[in-house]
Amino acid sequence: MGNSAKNKIKALIxxxxxxxxxxxxxMFRTSSGRYFERLKNSIFxxxxxxCHGEEDLAALQNKIETVAGVKKVVTVxxxxxxxxxxxxxxxxxxxxxxxxxRIPVMYxxxxxxxxxxxxxxxxxxxxxxxxIKYSDTGGKAxxxxxxxxxxxxxxxxxxxxxxxLSALTAAAAAAASMKYLSExxxxxxxxxxxxxxMLLNHAAETVIIPLSALIVSILIxxxxxxxxxxxxxxxxxxxxxxxxxxxxxxxxxxxxTKRD
Amino acid sequence: xxxxxxxxxxxxxxxxxxVFKNVRTEIxxxxxxxIEGAGASGKSLLMRTLAKKIKPSKGxxxxxxxxPLCAPDGSLLENESVKNNIRxxxxxxxxxxxxxxxxxxxxxxxLFDVRNIxxxxxxxxxRQLLNLSTFLVLETEALLFDDPLAALDNEHRIxxxxxxxxxxxxGTAIVISSTLPCPAACPAGARHILLKDGKLxxx
Numbered sequence: 365m366g367n368s369a370k371n372k373i374k375a376l377i378x379x380x381x382x383x384x385x386x387x388x389x390x391m392f393r394t395s396s397g398r399y400f401e402r403l404k405n406s407i408f409x410x411x412x413x414x415c416h417g418e419e420d421l422a423a424l425q426n427k428i429e430t431v432a433g434v435k436k437v438v439t440v441x442x443x444x445x446x447x448x449x450x451x452x453x454x455x456x457x458x459x460x461x462x463x464x465x466r467i468p469v470m471y472x473x474x475x476x477x478x479x480x481x482x483x484x485x486x487x488x489x490x491x492x493x494x495x496i497k498y499s500d501t502g503g504k505a506x507x508x509x510x511x512x513x514x515x516x517x518x519x520x521x522x523x524x525x526x527x528x529l530s531a532l533t534a535a536a537a538a539a540a541s542m543k544y545l546s547e548x549x550x551x552x553x554x555x556x557x558x559x560x561x562m563l564l565n566h567a568a569e570t571v572i573i574p575l576s577a578l579i580v581s582i583l584i585x586x587x588x589x590x591x592x593x594x595x596x597x598x599x600x601x602x603x604x605x606x607x608x609x610x611x612x613x614x615x616x617x618x619x620x621t622k623r624d
Numbered sequence: 625x626x627x628x629x630x631x632x633x634x635x636x637x638x639x640x641x642x643v644f645k646n647v648r649t650e651i652x653x654x655x656x657x658x659i660e661g662a663g664a665s666g667k668s669l670l671m672r673t674l675a676k677k678i679k680p681s682k683g684x685x686x687x688x689x690x691x692p693l694c695a696p697d698g699s700l701l702e703n704e705s706v707k708n709n710i711r712x713x714x715x716x717x718x719x720x721x722x723x724x725x726x727x728x729x730x731x732x733x734x735l736f737d738v739r740n741i742x743x744x745x746x747x748x749x750x751r752q753l754l755n756l757s758t759f760l761v762l763e764t765e766a767l768l769f770d771d772p773l774a775a776l777d778n779e780h781r782i783x784x785x786x787x788x789x790x791x792x793x794x795g796t797a798i799v800i801s802s803t804l805p806c807p808a809a810c811p812a813g814a815r816h817i818l819l820k821d822g823k824l825x826x827x
Contacts, residue, residue, distance in 0.1 A: 368704075548712070550699045555713060555762060556692040565715070 371544045372573060378541040379577030379612060380584075382534035386611050387585050387600060389527040395598045396520045403513055404478060407506060409487045411499040412468040416442065421469060424495050428473060433486045435476040442467045468497060478517075480510040538615035545569050546619040570620070574612035581608070625652040627688060628766045628797050629674055634683030636669055643669050644822045647683070653765055655797040656789065658806040661819035667801040668695075670819060671770040674799065689765040696771050698755040702744035706735050706754055709743055713761045725761065732787050733757045734780060748775050756784055766797040773802050785809045 411428070415421055421439055428437050440448075445467050473490060475483050483501065491499045502509075545566065552562050563570060582605065589599045600608070629651040636643040643666040651657060651674075661667040672678045673685065675693035701709050710729065714722040730736040733753045738746060743754060752775040759767055769788070773781045788798045789811045806816045816827045 368708075371703075544701075544703065547699065548701060551701055551709075551712070551758075554692075554695070554698055555759060556690045556764070557716065561716070 371541070372568060375538070375541040375545075375569065375573050376577055376580075378534065378538040379574055379615065380580045382531065382538040382615070383577050383581035383608055383612055384584050385527060385531035385534045387581055387604075387608050389524065389531050390604050390607070391585060391589075391597065391600060392520075392523060392527060394601075394604070395596060396516075396523075398598060399596055400513070400516065400520070403509070403516070405474070407475065407478065407483075407502070407509055407513075409473040409475070409483070409490060409499055409501055411471040411473060411490050411496050413471070413495050414466070414468050414497055415495055416466070416469060420495070424493070425471065427493065428471060428490055431486055431489045433476050433482050434473055436474040438472040438474075440470040440472065442469060445470065478510055478513045480507060483510065535611075535615065539618045542569065542615050542619040545616070549620065570616050574616055578609055578612045625654055626765070627652055628655075629688070629691065630686040631674065631680075632684040632686070634673065634680035634685050636666070636673055636678065637681040642822050644819065644824065647824045649817065649824060649826070651766060651797050651799060653797055654792060654795055655799075656792045656811050656814040657797070657799040657817060658810060658814055659799065659801040659817045659819055659824075660805055661801065661803065663803055665819050666822060667803075667819055668770050670824075671768050671799070671801050675768050691766045691768055692759060692762055692764055693768040693770060694756060694759040694772060696752070696755075696774060698758075700743040700751065700754060700758070703742055705740050705742055706730065706746070706750075707739045709754055709758055710761055713758050717761070717763050729757055729761060729787070732783065732790070733760075734783055749777060749780060752776055753780060753784070756787075760787055760791055764796060766799065767791065769798070769800045771802055772800060773804060781807065782809045 413421070413424060415424060421441075425437050425439055428434060473486065475486055483506075487499055487501045490496055548566070549562055553559070582600070586599065589597055627650060629649075631647050631649045634647045635645045647670065659667060659670065669678065671693055673680055674687075675691045676685070676687055677693065701712060704712070707726065707730070710726050711722075714726055717725070719725065727736070730739055733756070735750065735753055735757060738750060743751065746754060752772070756769065756772055759769070767788075772784060776784060785807065786809065788800070792798045792811065801819075806814060818825050818827065
């Protein structure tokens with residue numbers, strides 16, 4: 365095998381590695397971000413009130429929203445609770461038995477941060493309101509969720525750094541694999557070969573290698589996604605694929621501008 | 625003869641001094657021009673100016689063709705063989721017998737025996753011969769060589785001048801700058817120009 369073919373294979377492998385690392389990083393960040401969002405949405409304080417008038421409920425909701433650390437408040441009215449029970453209960457006759465019982469209105473209060481101490485303080489502040497009859501933080505189960513969220517955040521940061529380092533190393537390797545190209549471009553430009561001629565004669569290096577590497581890396585990521593997707597891993601979106609396409613041109617662009 | 629380069633009173637100044645002044649010369653198709661000058665007399669800067677790599681400070685430089693300039697520090701494809709370095713330039717030629725042209729050139733430049741060796745492993749003299757060869761295969765109307773003989777021994781200098789003469793006979797103007805006087809191996813009718821104290825004088 366000639367030097368030229370060897371150089372092209374090396375460049376293709378380095379580009380594929382770089383794009384796979386970069387794509388994995390994008391996929392991991394998106395998937396972990398969405399998972400974390402889901403986790404956050406499953407943590408809330410439940411507060412009950414015996415107020416039933418719309419104005420009273422709205423005023424109380426506004427008051428809760430002013431508590432420091434509260435991100436969002438969702439009101440679940442008596443009717444909505446009945447509707448939910450109707451759907452959930454197997455013995456519907458229970459509902460007719462409690463028809464005369466007034467069910468308290470429920471507020472779902474989502475915290476802004478996943479800090480357990482702040483979460484407890486929010487719950488205490490809300491509990492102190494006169495019109496709140498009772499509030500529930502979820503007890504030990506929710507506390508474990510907080511611990512999990514904290515560990516999850518650390519793990520995500522650690523894996524992100526590792527993937528980022530891998531992507532940067534692979535990018536440097538991809539740029540280095542194209543060193544022969546900048547050497548060739550310098551050689552040709554010194555001999556007055558036009559830039560257009562150079563680019564046309566080296567389309568394989570400047571276009572086909574990055575494009576092939578992009579396709580191969582997407583196929584690798586697709587294979588991993590198909591094998592392990594569940595509902596946790598999210599595949600690349602079209603703008604993210606476009607971003608990878610831009611990334612794929614970087615090593616070559618670096619070489620075209622840097623002629624050493 | 626077709627006019628390829630015309631310098632009309634060109635000057636080149638740097639921050640400290642005038643490198644050359646009032647340079648007037650014409651290079652026509654088929655010319656063999658030898659520019660002689662002592663070290664640091666401004667030969668390289670003059671060659672770079674004629675090759676349009678530097679803009680003259682004053683005067684007008686008309687160039688009617690591409691003027692590749694072979695500099696002593698010219699790059700090579702270090703990991704490629706001698707053959708592939710020359711082949712890279714031959715790829716752009718229209719002739720079909722490029723293999724024959726390459727063999728002839730390698731033989732005439734004493735590179736045939738090292739044809740399969742990577743450029744990075746050649747001696748300084750062989751590297752320079754290869755550098756010169758990659759310019760000699762160019763299909764162009766003018767070729768400029770800046771100090772091409774410095775790294776060569778006498779035998780190889782004669783080989784290069786003979787190869788350049790051959791190229792000139794096919795109609796390419798050859799301009800060579802050197803610290804050495806025009807050697808006897810130079811073809812009859814070669815123009816000898818002296819660059820001294822920033823002035824160019826033709827003998």
